Amino acid sequence: MSMAILALALWLGLWALNVWLATGPLSDRIWARMAVPLLFGITLLVLWEIAVRALAVPLVILPPPSQIGARFGASLPVLWGDFVQTILRGGLTGYAIGCGAAFLTAIAVDRFVFLQRGLLPLASFMAALPIVGTAPILVMWFGFDWQSKAAVVVVMVFFPMLVNTVAGLAETSAMQRDLMRSWGAGYWQGLVKLRLPAAMPFIFNGLKICTTLALIGAIVAEFFGSPTLGLGFRITTSVGQLALDMVWAAILVAALAGTGFYGLVALIERGVTFWHPSQRG
Amino acid sequence: MMNAPIAKTVISARGVDLTFETADGPVHALKGVDLDISKGEFVSFIGPSGCGKTTFLRVVAALETPTAGEVSVNGMSPDDARRARAYGYVFQAAGLYPWRTIGRNISLPLEIMGYPKAERTRRVREVLELVELGGFEKKYPWQLSGGMQQRASIARALAFDAEILLMDEPFGALDEIVRDRLNEELLRLWAATGKTTLFVTHSIPEAVYLSTKIVVMSPRPGRISDVIDSPLPPERPLDIRDSPEFIEIAHRVREGLRAGHEEV
Amino acid sequence: MMNAPIAKTVISARGVDLTFETADGPVHALKGVDLDISKGEFVSFIGPSGCGKTTFLRVVAALETPTAGEVSVNGMSPDDARRARAYGYVFQAAGLYPWRTIGRNISLPLEIMGYPKAERTRRVREVLELVELGGFEKKYPWQLSGGMQQRASIARALAFDAEILLMDEPFGALDEIVRDRLNEELLRLWAATGKTTLFVTHSIPEAVYLSTKIVVMSPRPGRISDVIDSPLPPERPLDIRDSPEFIEIAHRVREGLRAGHEEV
Amino acid sequence: MSRAGPILVLVAGLFALWYAAAVPMNIREALTAAERDGAAVQPATAVERRDANALGLVLANPGQIPEAWAQDRPRLPAPHQVAGELWQSVVMEEVEGRRGLVRSGSLSNRGLLLHAWITLSATALGFAIGAVAGIALAIGIVHSKTMEKSVMPWAIVSQTVPIVALAPMIVVVLYSVGLQGLLPKAIISAYLSFFPVVVGMVKGLRAPDAMQTDLMRTWDASGWQVLTRLRLPASLPYLFASLKIAVAAALVGAIVGELPVQGGGLGARMLAGSYYGQTAQIWAALLLAAALAAVLVAAIGAMQRLALRRMGGAA
Amino acid sequence: QDLDEVRLQLQWVTQAQFAGYYVALEQGFYEEEGLDVEILAGGPDIAPPQVLAGGGADVMLNWMPSALAAREKGLPVVNIAQPFASSGLMLTCWKDTGIEGPQDFKGKTIGVWFFGNEYPFLSWMSQEGISTDGGEDGVTVLKQGFNVDPLIQRQADCISTMTYNEYGQVLDAGISEDELVTFKYEEMGVATLEDGMWVLEENLEDPEFVDKMTRFVRASMKGWKWAEENPEEAAMIVLDNDETGAQTEAHQVRMMGEIAKLTEGSDGSLDEAAYQRTVDTLLAGGSDPVISAEPEGAFTHEITDKALQ
Ligand SMILES: Nc1ncnc2c1ncn2[C@@H]1O[C@H](COP(=O)(O)OP(=O)(O)OP(=O)(O)O)[C@@H](O)[C@H]1O
Numbered sequence A: 001m002s003m004a005i006l007a008l009a010l011w012l013g014l015w016a017l018n019v020w021l022a023t024g025p026l027s028d029r030i031w032a033r034m035a036v037p038l039l040f041g042i043t044l045l046v047l048w049e050i051a052v053r054a055l056a057v058p059l060v061i062l063p064p065p066s067q068i069g070a071r072f073g074a075s076l077p078v079l080w081g082d083f084v085q086t087i088l089r090g091g092l093t094g095y096a097i098g099c100g101a102a103f104l105t106a107i108a109v110d111r112f113v114f115l116q117r118g119l120l121p122l123a124s125f126m127a128a129l130p131i132v133g134t135a136p137i138l139v140m141w142f143g144f145d146w147q148s149k150a151a152v153v154v155v156m157v158f159f160p161m162l163v164n165t166v167a168g169l170a171e172t173s174a175m176q177r178d179l180m181r182s183w184g185a186g187y188w189q190g191l192v193k194l195r196l197p198a199a200m201p202f203i204f205n206g207l208k209i210c211t212t213l214a215l216i217g218a219i220v221a222e223f224f225g226s227p228t229l230g231l232g233f234r235i236t237t238s239v240g241q242l243a244l245d246m247v248w249a250a251i252l253v254a255a256l257a258g259t260g261f262y263g264l265v266a267l268i269e270r271g272v273t274f275w276h277p278s279q280r281g
Numbered sequence B, C: 001m002m003n004a005p006i007a008k009t010v011i012s013a014r015g016v017d018l019t020f021e022t023a024d025g026p027v028h029a030l031k032g033v034d035l036d037i038s039k040g041e042f043v044s045f046i047g048p049s050g051c052g053k054t055t056f057l058r059v060v061a062a063l064e065t066p067t068a069g070e071v072s073v074n075g076m077s078p079d080d081a082r083r084a085r086a087y088g089y090v091f092q093a094a095g096l097y098p099w100r101t102i103g104r105n106i107s108l109p110l111e112i113m114g115y116p117k118a119e120r121t122r123r124v125r126e127v128l129e130l131v132e133l134g135g136f137e138k139k140y141p142w143q144l145s146g147g148m149q150q151r152a153s154i155a156r157a158l159a160f161d162a163e164i165l166l167m168d169e170p171f172g173a174l175d176e177i178v179r180d181r182l183n184e185e186l187l188r189l190w191a192a193t194g195k196t197t198l199f200v201t202h203s204i205p206e207a208v209y210l211s212t213k214i215v216v217m218s219p220r221p222g223r224i225s226d227v228i229d230s231p232l233p234p235e236r237p238l239d240i241r242d243s244p245e246f247i248e249i250a251h252r253v254r255e256g257l258r259a260g261h262e263e264v
Numbered sequence D: 001m002s003r004a005g006p007i008l009v010l011v012a013g014l015f016a017l018w019y020a021a022a023v024p025m026n027i028r029e030a031l032t033a034a035e036r037d038g039a040a041v042q043p044a045t046a047v048e049r050r051d052a053n054a055l056g057l058v059l060a061n062p063g064q065i066p067e068a069w070a071q072d073r074p075r076l077p078a079p080h081q082v083a084g085e086l087w088q089s090v091v092m093e094e095v096e097g098r099r100g101l102v103r104s105g106s107l108s109n110r111g112l113l114l115h116a117w118i119t120l121s122a123t124a125l126g127f128a129i130g131a132v133a134g135i136a137l138a139i140g141i142v143h144s145k146t147m148e149k150s151v152m153p154w155a156i157v158s159q160t161v162p163i164v165a166l167a168p169m170i171v172v173v174l175y176s177v178g179l180q181g182l183l184p185k186a187i188i189s190a191y192l193s194f195f196p197v198v199v200g201m202v203k204g205l206r207a208p209d210a211m212q213t214d215l216m217r218t219w220d221a222s223g224w225q226v227l228t229r230l231r232l233p234a235s236l237p238y239l240f241a242s243l244k245i246a247v248a249a250a251l252v253g254a255i256v257g258e259l260p261v262q263g264g265g266l267g268a269r270m271l272a273g274s275y276y277g278q279t280a281q282i283w284a285a286l287l288l289a290a291a292l293a294a295v296l297v298a299a300i301g302a303m304q305r306l307a308l309r310r311m312g313g314a315a
Numbered sequence E: 001q002d003l004d005e006v007r008l009q010l011q012w013v014t015q016a017q018f019a020g021y022y023v024a025l026e027q028g029f030y031e032e033e034g035l036d037v038e039i040l041a042g043g044p045d046i047a048p049p050q051v052l053a054g055g056g057a058d059v060m061l062n063w064m065p066s067a068l069a070a071r072e073k074g075l076p077v078v079n080i081a082q083p084f085a086s087s088g089l090m091l092t093c094w095k096d097t098g099i100e101g102p103q104d105f106k107g108k109t110i111g112v113w114f115f116g117n118e119y120p121f122l123s124w125m126s127q128e129g130i131s132t133d134g135g136e137d138g139v140t141v142l143k144q145g146f147n148v149d150p151l152i153q154r155q156a157d158c159i160s161t162m163t164y165n166e167y168g169q170v171l172d173a174g175i176s177e178d179e180l181v182t183f184k185y186e187e188m189g190v191a192t193l194e195d196g197m198w199v200l201e202e203n204l205e206d207p208e209f210v211d212k213m214t215r216f217v218r219a220s221m222k223g224w225k226w227a228e229e230n231p232e233e234a235a236m237i238v239l240d241n242d243e244t245g246a247q248t249e250a251h252q253v254r255m256m257g258e259i260a261k262l263t264e265g266s267d268g269s270l271d272e273a274a275y276q277r278t279v280d281t282l283l284a285g286g287s288d289p290v291i292s293a294e295p296e297g298a299f300t301h302e303i304t305d306k307a308l309q
């Protein structure tokens, strides 16, 4: 009980500090901007630690963050290998291929009404080819190594990217299009000079959503067969060994990689779509 | 009321009707519009708000298809003329692309039409000076005042060599002084290049000062109620606006406008 | 050059500076602006494009914060006045919400301010008639011509009882006849309600015809170059524009404008 | 007809491609089977064939092509094999099966309809939770700087946690605290679907331009009024693009939530199919799931068109 | 009358491997003992020890290596009964790879189940002195999904199979026995006990729980014996309980037949010799043994003794 009160007090205190940091006089300092999410995260972690200890949650169900941190620190070489295998080889390759293919498809769909009528419904058919179903098949086709993981990622990111790009390409105003017409701009010119720039906010939406999907895809695909490394491999084998600290250390790697990846895309987005009201804020 | 072609006819409209279908019934934007415009003419369109001026310009530029009637531009369909890059169009609202600076907005049609880079830079400079926006080349549209945006959009249409200039209230947001200056510039440019110009305005003096022909329109349905050929000489100093001929034409235009309004 | 308060001062600006930071250097939009506006005055702002008229109105409406200086409205900060719903603002561009019909666009501020439904319907009807848009209530903005959109946006600002009316080139896209009519209407409305009005225009006759006070601005940095109090009587038939007083004030304004332009 | 035309043409093309692809995919097994039956194939032994190019094998043994479409455990079942399985599990099982609709009065657990229904209900619940949570979070983020700065990064982190990997564990843990049935699956499904909605809606709610928000300011509209009268309508294109993705993600989530094969569902079906090497079974469940997704996405597309029409079909 | 609730966590999806329990349920053996039993199907990534620890089940089925490893990890689980007398685990290889004995594994690719099931294999390899890190002198280990595709696709030279399930699937794929070489762990002397019933140690202090488990084990063993005698009906009962409806009758009947060979001769009580052999195998795991010390109190005869009275 007293633990609960302590936890609650801690939460309120840190939240208040956060509100002050985020909106107070220091809010535009760079360190304050970094501190806000960190503080929030630390709050969560501390609460987690308190909860696990207070409720005596068995270690094989949920280990406390301190133990996860220790395991993470002690397993860096192993986790690095997993990171390279899953994120760099499987995830990134699949992300690049999948988003690229979806982008080109979106342009084809945009160019030919025929494809728009025929391909879009088919693509949404592909949308929920659930990873559970596709992964075993793709592992069967492309083998155990990262190639099959990349293939799973391709299938996963294709639809979100396609939907966003198609929506983005439709996002021009009538006057903007009329101008292009009045200059006798050809299809490609209209695309490159008008529709693509106008679509960028949507395209980056897709790219951002896909970053996390790519990670999930690469990790989960490893459940269905893998070499003896990779984050997905680590997670499943460690669950089996009840080494929950290792499970969470692997998840930590995924979270760090994912956040970094997302942050990178968001950064590029800021540069590319600086003109959009949502960025001018 | 129709105007016999004097020189080579560039634009010819015959019985043009245009009806917009809207959720609560059709809107007759144009009805039985007949008009011939010769090469090198400067034609002003004047008429009450909503009478179809913009719509007519859009029909000429192949942005709207008439429900009935025929339009030909240089003997081709408006759409072919569009493809042949015959038009420089200044829209009623500025319509600048927010992701491009003013300079790059102006150079956009030049890029599209394949002008070489050096030429683009030169022309952008030139037209920016012309509309008195030197020094704003690197700004983004949302960093400009309303009138500045409008001037940028005028500059954009002037930067390339369109045979036909379509200008929809280009000077609406400008003060008298700049407006006078730009009127003079436009006239000079027109005289020098002989571009056929279709110009929508709400200012009677402006229409009379600039035009070789003034088309007065009346609304609902939009049609041409008067076409006035200007007897003013091609050389027009600003103070021509005090001459009796000028005042007389202005009067006729005002009467036409008023008649259009009363009908409603 | 400053204007001593005659009656109750509603708006008072003291040494207002405003600088925009842009990627390629700061832009001085306003510099040392001092101005007092009394209750019920009709003040026109005139000046070259880009001289800071819009910016000044935005400062008064608490949409922009001055870099230096003080503005007070009814003795409070502009922001408090905004919260007290003191302003009816007509922007330079129509700014209608594309997903609402004209009628629902006009009723939007009324909804926000909590007018009851019947009252809203009545007022929407009324102002639509006032701006001659009866029958277009159910249309969407993109189905209207440029001038009609602008009128709709005027109607929107007139529909509710704001104490202070801020109008940024409201009649820019209207023809002379409608414009004259709306000028008369506006004057009538102003006389009837005694609303303090800040009015940006590029038309010298319009400014002179409407105003009790004309503020002439000059650009880069934007500042007030002249403040002219109009000696014209409150009752103003349209033909007052031919009176010698009128022509004399118009001349003074034109001189002020020209001076502002030459400086640049 | 003009709408269906392109779809039909493309589907036909897809099937042709599918049949064509099935040949090199399955040729090895087909040849092995033929070899066992004593037919002469080129090259003669499996070991020699292992490193041979699949297309080369097809060319060397054109007579075995039909065999590639008739394998029991194909790498890629031919369309008619999948169709046959679908017919069996959707129609025949219900009509003739011991536990089918006709004999038992309820849907058969050996048929696919029951499993599709189980998955669909978890999807619907999860999508509803996810969409509402996503919109709510986006609204919070747009309105509170603190929320934006502290929650948004963690919303991102939450998605990088391979929830799918933890799904079985979560289901187990939830079970041990007494949550069972639809809810654990729906929670996973919601977890996957809320994120696209947050990302899209944050952008969409911020899409109104300066003039539109300034107007609201001059009227001193409250936050709620700005939200309902301006931000939400302006965000609709973003919302619908996000919802389409979210509903697909919700379906994936529900299926993943079925990984601990208890209780059936299409996910359980796919997985069980994979454990017992029933390729056709996997494909049938897969196609049904895809069809389900297509229907759900199309439903949202219809809502989108309806909403746009009601909003004047703005140009 | 009030029935006592028991939740049993299986370690895999519903199949004839667990026929005894389903039979006991369907034939009312549990009810006769005053028990209301809920059988929770397992699957990949469900770790039964975790379910037990979380309070999601009262008793679990588990392979002894995995259970003993959990015990060392601080989750004190105790074997209360061992219906499976022998192991069904084996490696199945293509004969044409030239593999004849364990020493031929060098340089080959071998599919292994992880998730706690890798322990017996790792022990075996360590006893044979073969490295599992790939290369010429070691084996390349793949984490095998739970099906036989890697063998059929020839992505692996050998894969793990159970006599009662995967091996049958290999045969179903049209491969004849003489194309294959098999290595039963039982015959290699590295067999570990499978499918024991395990509970949390702390629960055993509660006499009521012990009583409940006694009745549970008694009824379960009755179910097993019934299943051994009526394999076809037992398979049908399993099929009826399979919520996915994915299994085929033929496969389950054959599985029941094979399972019966493993449960044959067990009355449910743990054979201490087999236990010791399992522990020795696990301790012999070379540089990375599965368990590091002889377990204490990892099993009890208390319940089977009472149940067999
Ligand atoms: N896309 C459209 N859909 C429906 N009606 C339209 C559309 N565009 C224009 N209209 C209607 O057509 C009529 C003529 O419009 P147009 O824009 O040509 O007027 P205008 O003469 O340019 O007026 P202004 O001087 O105000 O710009 C108006 O009544 C308008 O409501």
Ligand SMILES: Nc1ncnc2c1ncn2[C@@H]1O[C@H](COP(=O)(O)OP(=O)(O)OP(=O)(O)O)[C@@H](O)[C@H]1O
Residues within 6 Å of the ligand: B142, B143, B144, B145, B146, B147, B148, B173, C020, C021, C022, C027, C028, C029, C047, C048, C049, C050, C051, C052, C053, C054, C055, C056, C092, C222
């Ligand atoms: N958001 C902004 N960022 C940067 N500069 C701006 C911004 N808004 C306005 N300016 C600059 O401030 C100056 C004054 O602009 P303002 O809009 O007040 O002019 P104005 O008098 O209303 O002109 P117009 O008659 O053309 O509407 C201009 O030079 C403009 O470029």
Ligand SMILES: Cc1ncc(C[n+]2csc(CCO)c2C)c(N)n1
Residues within 6 Å of the ligand: E011, E012, E017, E042, E043, E044, E045, E046, E047, E063, E113, E115, E117, E146, E162, E165, E166
């Ligand atoms: C979660 C989990 N997955 C797999 C096994 C290993 N296993 C035990 S029985 C069996 C099925 C054989 O047909 C398999 C693969 C396990 N113990 N726990």
Ligand SMILES: [Mg+2]
Residues within 6 Å of the ligand: B053, B054, B055, B092, B168, C145, C146, C147
């Ligand atoms: Mg117009």
Ligand SMILES: [Mg+2]
Residues within 6 Å of the ligand: B145, B146, B147, C053, C054, C055, C092, C168
């Ligand atoms: Mg302005």
